[in-house]
Amino acid sequence: MSHSPDSGQTPAHAAAPDSSDTTRERILAAAMDEFARHGIAGARVDRIAKRARTSKERVYAYFRSKEALYAHVATRELSVIAEATQIDPSDLPGYAGRLFDYFTARPDHHRLITWGRLEVTAAAAEADPTRAAITRKLDQLRQAQRAGELSPAWDPADVLALVNQIATTWAAQPELAKAAAEHATDSSTAARRAAVVTAVEQLFPRAV
DSSP, X not given: OOOOTTSSOOOTTSOOOOGGGSHHHHHHHXXXXXXXXXXXXXXXXXXXXXXXXXXXXXXXXXXXXXXXXXXXXXXXXXXXXXXXXXXOTTOHHHHHHHHXXXXXXXXXXXXXXXXXXXXXXXXXXXXXXXXXXXXXXXXXXXXXHHTXXXXXXXXXXXXXXXXXXXXXXXXXXXXXHHHHHHHSSSOSHHHHHHHHHHHHHHHSOOOO
């Protein structure tokens, strides 16, 4: 008896498929692109299914709703961001530079997260994975203040908000980034990055 790629069964004699080529991974990759382009409300499950080379029914077999699919994609992306940009409270300019680099290389990932901020309902926000991530970072900042690595004059919540805002300035304002590319004295990405790092350095100097 033969097995279809979407049957969820693998013959005992066959090698397990590469994880990057499973139906579920194809769905998640397609959903990432769809949500980044159209947001949650504008995303269409039939487009996700078509790009993932599967059916709408199969998508719903994995994820009970479009919102659940977005939540899964966003949670995984936030985990990737946290791993790639790890905060170091003793070197916030370096952290800002890593955030800048990440979103400069992946503007669609920034759009994905932004759509969630705009569209996730209050009820769903209670389970927002960013809440736990923010709490961990605030705890790290408080520990750095107690260790004398960060000025205690700032509330950790303000520190995190300001650093994140500065670091994502250009990702959040693509129209301003375009204007800078056309009119800035130095139009390079390196110049924009240097400005971000310098701004954070002046607010929150590296620990010495």
